[in-house]
Amino acid sequence: MLLDKEYPATHSMSTAWYMVDDDDNVAIIEYNENGPVPWDVPEAITEDLLFGPPTGVSDSCKTTIELTEEQIEELLPDFLDAPCSLEDVSYWWHRTVFQIDPRQTDAFLAHCSEGGVPIKEIVSKQKGLYLADFDRCIQEGKIKEGSVLQKMIAGGILTAAYEMKEFEFDDIYHKETRRMEYTKNYEAAPYYIYYQPYWVAHLAKRMITPHHPVKLSQVPENFRHRIHRIPGRFADKEYLQIAQHTPCRFEESPNFSLSTLPREEDYIPT
Structure with missing residues (x-):
């Protein structure tokens, strides 16, 4: 078992990544830095992984996992938060989700290409929901005159x-009762x-169980080898102990042994 091996220390790191089980269901696990x-x-981070792994390409569409309509319906109630004004762009940020008129998808894509x-x-695609970066269309918190963003709003392409x-x-951790309490702000998502948690005496806990889980077949074939296979x-x-299933690094002393971690x-x- 991998729990019996020792590994050198590394720098602390909070991150998230994919796993897959024997039913070919895909999960995301958030790793604590400790x-x-x-x-x-x-x-x-988890949000980076919902529609596919980061590719390092920031100037083109990099979606690699296309969710089914059932999976989108499962995600959206928590995914879309407060509506933003289309006029007051000072509140927009890099994770603003834009809705277009799906009948004008070609025009939307053409404007995005034209304006970089x-x-x-x-x-x-069906609901016309996209994450796009309109930074170059905004100056000092206002929409630039003649920008493609201004054209899309005026033309009814961008609707929300x-x-x-x-x-x-x-x-x-409640010291009085010696109980661990877990909290979350999402009730549903199409991934396990x-x-x-921070304390290594506790295993990773399943926070979300999907009704329509993402399958390995939805992941591009040339990327599947990078997903950790978890038996069962x-x-x-x-509860899950990742160190039982794949070699891990650890933020501890050089002599720390993973054999001291609890097993599933x-x-x-x-």
């Missing part, structure tokens, strides 16, 4: 904007999502 983190995991507006994510809610998980079924694993089969949650 716990074991697989060697090959890059820096990312990067489309970061396609949330839903929403804040995108970030995933927030937390753990609170696990959260690894996520539906049966409320022995773990008794508090």
